[in-house]
Amino acid sequence: MRRMPLPAVPATLALLALLAAGVVPPASATAATATAGATTAGAGPVVTRAALDPALVAGRGAPVDFAEQEAENAATDGTVIGPDRTAYTLPAEASGRKAVRLTPGQHVEFTLPAAANAVTVRYSIPDAPGGGGITAPLEVTVNGGHRRTMTLTSQYAWLYNQYPFSNDPQADLLHPDWWITECSCVPSATTPPPVIAKPFRPSHFYDEQRLLLGRAFRAGDRVRLTAPAGTAAAWTVIDLMDSQLVGPPKVEPVAANVLAFGADPAGRRDSAAAFDRAIAFAKRARLKVYVPPGTYQVNRHVIVDGVTITGAGNWYTIVKGRGVGFYGRDAADGGSRDVRLSGFAIEGDVRERVDDDQVNGIGGAMSDSTIEGLHLRHTKAGMWFDGPITNLRITGNMIVDQIADAVNFHTGVTNSVVAGNFVRNTGDDGLAMWSDQVADAGNRFERNTVQSPVLANGIAVYGGRDNTISGNLVADPVREGSALQVGSRFGAEPFEGRLTIDGNTTVRSGTYELNWNIGLGALWFYALERDIAADARITGNHFLDNTYNAIMLVSEWSVKDLYSITNVHVKDTRVDGTGTSVVSARAKGWATFENVDARNVGAVGVNNCGSFGFPPTGSEFSLTDLGGNDGGWLAPWLLPNTITCDDRPPVVPPPPPSPW
Template sequence: MKRNTRVETSPAPIHKLLTAGLLVLSLGSGACSESTEGAPRGANVPWTEYQAEDGRTNATVLGPNRTRYDQAYIEAEAIGRKAVRLDKTGDHVAITAKKAANSIVVRLSIPDSPDGGGIDSTLGLYVNGQRVKSLAVTSRYSWVYGGEELRTPNTPSSGEPHAFFDETRALIDPIPAGAEVKLQKDAQDTAAFYVIDLIDLEQVAPPLEKPADLVSVTEYGALPDDNVDDGEAIQNAIDAAVGERKKGLWIPRGTYLVNQVKQGQLGLSLKGIEIRGAGMWYTHLKGAKATFYCWGEGGCRFSDFSILGEVDFRDDDIPNNGFNGGVGKNTSIENVWVEHVKVGFWCGTDADPYGTDGLVVRHSRFRNLYADGINLANGTRNSVVEHCHFRNTGDDAMAMWSNKGAGDPASHDNVYRYNTVQMPWRANCFAIYGGYNNTIEKSVCEDVLTYSGILIDNEFDAHPFAPTTTLKDISLIRAGGPMSGMNHGALRFYTRQGPVNDITAENIDIYDSTFAGIQFQNHPDSQGSTFSNILLENVFVTGSRTYGIEVIDGAGGRASFEDVVVKDSGKGALNAPGVPGNFFDKRSGNMGW
């Protein structure tokens, strides 16, 4: 496809690079950046990320571009808003492996089918000039339509396509450090085009061995890789382990189909036991019912497997989430990969008698989802999500929702720390809706299509905010976007249904936001709700496409600013039409506005 070249200008360097000479962002790692103090932000991940546009190619480099819902600009949903398009036989993109690896993830887009169901194809993987593998690629889990429509119809006639990208992953023969790794369209690779966003290379450890104190699901008839549904057999194993008070179950290496479970169940149901596999690269639960419902006060423990669902559009009447429910006390999820489901983990249900208390989720990957990555909802408390990676979610990647409709208590004392989010194509990287003593810290948001990097919002029938919501040591990179007739800022405070108060935001870097860097907004229906007891301290806003700071739509109340620096905004440092000067409690160290 022939296309015009459109060039975006790069923003000026981040303020801290200019004033302190210290590294702020280290893009392309897929995980961490640095703060001025040198403390890491983002997930500690075992792979190295390589952006395709930084590689060597004989094909077309696309972007940068941020035009949403237009298949002519697929790269708008790429990380960094650039990609490489392979159109003809022999087109390729190559990188040099910085470290040894035995696995690969490729984030890419291939065309949809005319009826919206997707196509399957291959793509050549070359190492040092030899085609070593035909990577299986598909568009069956990408390409939805209807623009802002929530249910994301899978019908091309609805127009405004989006969710262009998916991933393919494979264990491969060892790649030595320094090797050339190349993706090439050959004659047998039949998709009309391949838009390559990035390559992740990882050295995966050998599969885990079965612990002596776990019972294998194979003892109950579940067998891997036989293309026979294992749902009922796995549920029988779970029921036996619960009834006999066993520690839990071992799922050996291989792929287990879970499309059918016991009558009346929405997925696999358990309480108080452990589910462990041979590793997220080795043990796979695949199918429409490959979901877990943990219930009961005792909690559950999940580790070392992947959930590969079959969700290809969003329907909120179908509870096809990876993990569900009020999971009791001290549930843990560790080293789990969740993909192609609606929500990675939705905590709590209305009127749940157990709730969620003391949940820990760590070192897990949530990819290519049609709604939230994780939502600590409905009274979830004392819970931590850390060192997790989220990419390509269809709603908030990481949310805390203190829903009054679910009863008391409000969600409180939850922490998101050391997490990395890349390209939620609907909603925000991070969002907090009410509650108290909740924290987001030491995290990275990289690229948002339609909403904010961080949204602090009194909405969705939330419990009131109470002391204190804390945002600390966070990088927001190319965040913010248009949605519902509004231009959402990168760091956004919104009184949608009531006041927003008792918020502290410190050590925040906001880089190249699509609209405003910091935004306060009031909704016309919120009946004079205001902002109060809000402190922004040591916040750096650089290269915003519109304004550094924006206060709009009658936002009232007061916010405090200390060491807030604005630089190189596209339309001006401050936009606050009709806002009285006493909204701004300007303390020491503010610059540029």
Template sequence: MTHTTPRSPHGGRHRARCLLAAAPVAALLVGGLLPAASATAAPPAAPAPDRVAAAAQGAQVPYTEYELEDGDYQGTLLTADAKRTFGHTNFATESSGRSSVRLEKSGDYAGFTSTVPTNSLVLRNSIPDAPGGGGQEATLSLYADGQFVRKLDLSSRHSWLYGNTDDPEGLTNTPGGDARRLFDESHTLLDKSYPAGTKFQLKKDDGDDAAYYVVDLVDLEQVAPPAEKPAACTSITEYGAVPDDGKDDTEALQAAVTADQNGDIDCVWIPAGQWRQEQKILTKDPEHRGEYNQVGIRDVRIVGAGMWHSQLYTLTQPQDAGGINHPHEGNFGFDIDDNTQISDLAIFGSGRIRGGDGNAEGGVGLNGRFGKNTKISNVWIEHANVGVWVGRDYSNIPELWNPADGLAFTGMRIRDTYADGINFTNGTSNSSVTDSSFRTTGDDSLAVWASRYVKDPATDIGHDNTFADNTVQLPWRANGLAIYGGYGNSIENNLVSDTMNYPGIMLATDHDPLPFSGETLISGNSLHRTGGAFWGEAQEFGAITVFPASQDIPGVVIKDTDIHDSTYDGIQFKSGGGAVPGAKISDVTIEKSNNGSGILAMGGARGDASLTDVTISGSRDGDVLVEPGSQFTITGGPQATR
């Protein structure tokens, strides 16, 4: 979501489904940089209890993840402070598990032993920015069983945002002062497959000339060979596209999509290869409605050979692309209006910032009205402002009003954005995101926003949307998952970890949504190290926060949920202009709220909640706290204190 202005504090305190790792996350260590021994012991054989619990939730991902601080290393262990302070060039706070390893001297390394065969590697890392900004490239050496494999190519071009403001468009790419969004990812297909039991090592070696490398985690995946072209499909090469030549293939890609839309072909095939795209694929508007063309494609099927193999990329930042695209929506990916299926490809943008800073933009991977019968599966989106923005305001082109209904996303892999991962807005209903993974999004990884910018606010209310069985890691701004208004929406069986400053899950009425009604379900989720402080560190957010900013949030059901190691409160009812009547909390475990309570009702909160089979332990400020001045009542479960 676009959180555009700071909120004043509202009362109270101010200020394997998914194999997360082959070894347990290190316990929270308080302090700054802790020196490591020249080589730590091998990781324990059994995962920590919270990892075992977490394995029941999240996406069915094809990769296995390894926390590098849990392996053996020669370097410096970085660990977060007790409040996991964000925004002040805090590498450990922005690390998975709130720990990572810094390699600085020649010969420094981080190693781990694989538990699965692999022919690919993704490394989440940070290297310094260029002195004048704009990023730099460097290499890091990969070894397997002591033998050199290859140099990994790393870049800081898409990381390093500067400034002391939490305004999403107030940051800059120009170096100076505090920084955030410190990490990016490097991915590579290896020349051969390595068996389980391989001892991998990431080493600062000769020619690896970055001043330092902060290495956080590695994903290993056995990538299948490129898929064969379906018989019904026609290749973009028949329209003149040439893979891997560095030349713009937009004209050929657009021609193939238009041919499919016109019924001349049955399906668009994007073969294995790198395909440069410098304009978004859409439908030309002969009526020239608006300054920019915002008419999407429809009745199209686009298929790739696999997200590791068929990759669209752009080299031009959106604000510099020109042409018929709206700069905010970018010059890459697809604008979709109705009945479109896209699968098995990657879309790599060129964004470097969310907005502001000379009107620079990040672009959107997939956007548009989306309509009916649209299905998106196994698409990898990286370096966009927003991965997917679903919906257009009714006033955009009223005669094309066609809100998403029955839209389904599966197997999505969204990484390193400057704003949302996937946002359902403008009346999106009966839609879902399942079995997808999100890492390092710059706003809500997943959101339903029942906005007012619809044809009929009485009926076009976002409803019955589902976010289920997803893995959300390391949002560097805002929530893991959020719902703003509507009814019948649900957040189920997701695994959320390491939010920098906002809740793992939030229900809220800021952004002036259409009202909540009926039931909103939060069920079967597992949250680890979520919540944080934001807006000048003046507001503290719980792992799950209910924020009736402008109107009531009725019908809240939170059940079958595990909350572990929260930065502040486990569940927080926040003060606002509305109330939270009749919340029901059952079969919930809250363990270790580091700087807060198990459950908190803030001083200005209004409403009530009933607790059934709620277990709370290890909270600094007690199990249940209702602050003085609160008009919120909590019944059942542990006794509330005031």
């Protein structure tokens, strides 16, 4: 999504620059709290979901066939870095805000919790001094014997500077007229201009690699990852390892096999034309297109309409190249229908963000279609749909290491579902509905997991009608976003009908907004371009270990007297830990609260600034107590619109979440 900086709050409210407040880290992205020395795993392997005890998120997020193990819980002679939630640091972008740093010769060792023949390693290695990345080996051994070598790369990581970012660590400011918090100024209006430390705002540090081990190993076997003595990487950070038992390749004997049409499974020559020929034949013969195991080079869009394309499984069938993508026809040309994509991987070669480039894994317009069981990485956006389209189902996919969004419903997407998908390390919103010019309506984002979006939000809804966000797990947004955002911005159509946000769990969410110099909420309502007045039903959500607030409702300063946030109903909700407040209101409007239980609240339960008019009648934002609100956070003396405004309250880090 195209992003511009948020206008700064006035100087009277920007009392401290981010640097002065101690929020901006040192220039070195490796700076973080560290624990050195060998550590030993506990009695058995520690399996987590979003770095949490799985019991805390039961029934929420994507059902996955792998076991997640955090490196900080494994045996290592390396150094644990973190916890740290400060943007532009390696721990902040790590799952659970911790990782293990290895120097050459050091290792981290995981004990398999179940039988596995494949692993995925999330890691970071340094950039090249002039940008562009390096490669380095990682030794993988099982039980001290079975050996494989994984080739790590930082070619798809390490972005710098202001949006839309640079690959050059020595670049000057991309937008010298933008407000930057590091000097509390608009640089072009400052004499003399500020000296900005380089590299400026490094981010997007992590990547991940998958490896088939060659055979299955048993629960209790030990997988050791070692940074070899001769590696070119001065350090290797291991965030986590996922292990799983991958089934054999799927075979489709009655299908249009792309090999018969000239596709090269060794990836030495471009197979795009062969895919086109297979698709054309399959449509005439009413067959599926089958892509057997192999790596196929495709350097452009493959247009799909009225066709089924299936692979041998996304561990076995890989389609990769510069500009690779499977696209429906443009909506202006009627779009595509009855497309079925499943069982393969798409690997792009996108190393920088250029918003006008159509280098997404899946794109165009597809109605009455399904996308299932794909693995996508290194594209700009994993899936970006330009409507109007209807009845699209996106299920059971893995979308990782994107420069921008994982999935975006852009313009008039209706009655469609995104369910059971696993998303990690996006460069923008994980999942988004963007009602740009035409409303998205009747869509559901349900039972997805979104982890570590580097910029923006886990799940965002920008306008639209009767949409639902349900049963998702969102963890560790890094900067300028929240786990869940309801935003009137980016030219979106108004919110209408009912917006349902129910049964979601967020953890370690609510980032620091660099332009405003304030902490956000895990759930963030943002009225920038118009009122938010739809019937918003916020029910059954769990907000865990909130960095700042659980819920924030805010209107940008320049329009605070124009737009309001109303008709928000929060019910049957648990808040376990806030760095600041349960609710932070910085807008006009009203909300109701019923059966909202909160504990471990760092500051006043309700930080009510309203729209900063401070009238004698009380805040311009009102909260109604419908009963059953436990934990003392919604004290009677706060109601209905008591002003309790602390512009930047001190942060009290909450304890880890625990069973309720």
